[in-house]
Amino acid sequence: MAGVTLTNVVKKFGPVGVIHGVDLDIGDGEFCVFVGPSGCGKSTLLRMVAGLEQTTSGAIRIGARDVTALDPAERGVAMVFQTYALYPHMTVAENMGFGLKMTGHPKEEIRAKVAEASRILKLDPYLDRKPKALSGGQRQRVAIGRAIVRGPEVFLFDEPLSNLDAELRVDMRVEIARLHKEIGATMIYVTHDQVEAMTLADKIVVLRAGKIEQVGSPMQLYSDPNNRFVAGFIGSPSMNFLEGRVETGRVRIAALGDVAVSTKVALPAEGGTVLVGLRPQHLTVTPGPSAITLDIRERLGGVSYDYLTAPGGARLIVETRNDETIAEGTPVQVGFDPAHALFFDPVTEQRLR
Template sequence: MSSLKLTDVHKSYGKLEVIKGVDLEIQSKEFVVFVGPSGCGKSTLLRMIAGLEHITSGDLEIGGVRMNDVDPSKRGIAMVFQSYALYPHMTVRENMGFALRFAGVAKDQIAKQVNEAARILALEPLLDRLPKELSGGQRQRVAIGRAIVRNPQVFLFDEPLSNLDAELRVHMRIEIARLHKELQTTIIYVTHDQVEAMTLADTIVVLRDGIIEQVGKPLDLYDNPANLFVAGFIGSPKMNFMAGVVTASGHGGVTVELTNQGKAHVVLPLSGPAPAVGAAVTVGVRPEHFGLAGSGGPEITVAIDVAEHLGSTSYIYANTKSGEQIIIEREESRHELGHESITVAIDPAKTFLFSAAGERLR
């Protein structure tokens, strides 16, 4: 399997620049997920790696070899698309072996590689069926099998689960994770679903507007987001953000008044430079980091709007008087859920602080 490197990669369509200088190194056998909102450039970047889009400037290397002008068929990659793109008149066996047959591989070798891919994907009982006789999940496994038989250096997945229902998406996530573990291959996977990114990736690349916002392991991004965008995008439900203003600033920390939360004050430790008194900031708290009233830390009271009960966990969607929405996670304790309002405590040790420009203050 091969490593992959992107150096100052740009992509423009006329005067419209959609990829704005991407630098990224992907190690051999790594599972990397490109994640971001629609229009951030993640699929365009994947198609540039595949050779389906021309690189305007910059360099792409696979296995240490520059690939900018190499034909897609010779890059050692295999791509699985959002649509299954199976030939309706061919059986599963024929669909999986078509690329090998087109390349002139011997019939016995094709049979061997198709049978091995079918074993890995549990498709052996389905080899003689037509695509119309398969479920959505089975068709996606065939599409993955068609990529496996080519024995590529790098697998590219472009939102492969978006056409499946919720239950099948969970099942296929497990299948793809197991596939990576068995094949020990390099995988680049594109999705807008941050839950897929968190559960599948060794490394997540968060993209916005054609640039990389942050690269890191899933829990590193969750625990230490670099900026307001990453903090809000990684995590489900999303992080809560509350407007604040610095009322005291000194060595080792600041005091922030939550301007829309009844003038509550939070004292936050900082190891780096502190913002000046009067500076506008944003305080971030994840839903699971709100404590019960009386558990210590500053308290805020919010009006309950909706409560979602998911068994052992409930999510409370509440609003402040100023209209800011707050999401609060509760496990086991549900006594507040019949009330019109709830008071919760903020733990400063688990609170994030961001500048007016959206940069993380640490």
């Protein structure tokens, strides 16, 4: 196995730049997730590591080797795509071993590697089936098995669960996490789903417009975001953002009933504005006279999400975990612990610390 290092990596399609000087270290055996909105460059960056896209400038190293100019087959990587790309006329075993067969590996070696991959992925009952006799999750496991038998230094996953339904996505997410624990390989995984990123990653790389916004563990990004973009992207439901005005060293939030909050962060001058970030689970709602209205309550069993409208049209999401029934359309009072509030510059959107 081996780590991956990207040094000032740039990718342009003609005059259009899509990756802008990315520097990144992924440790040996680490599970690294590239996450970000559509068009941020995460799949392009993964394809550059795979060698499917040529690097305009910069360097990519896998272990001790500079692989920037190498063909995909020489890089020691295996890629699992969003589409399964299985051969319909071959059995599961034949699909998994086909790559080794084409490179001239002995039959016994192929058989042994397919058997090991099948054991890891629990595919033994399906080895003689054709892809049309498999479910979507089973087909994706076969595609992963095909990558395993190659014995790569680095596994690359490009949104592998996007074609699965919600229940299968959860099941496959657990399977991929178990796979990483069992084989301990370096894995790079691309997704737009921050839930997948949070549950799978040792390290998350948040991308926007071809640049890295922040790198860290899931809980580091969740609890200590560097800017509004990361704070709003990581966490579900998304963080609430409200305008606050600096008065006598405190932040007054008009949307929450003109409440004033004390903080130790470096605030703008008197009369300046900040963005106050509050996660849904750090807010509480109680019935009472207020200009804030409960519009919609989504009941999901053990948890509910309340959608509120505050003065000035500000929208809030509150996570609740109690049996109290508050009718939709009821005025409510919103409370929160100031210790959980985060503050951002409204112009640069950088975190105030």
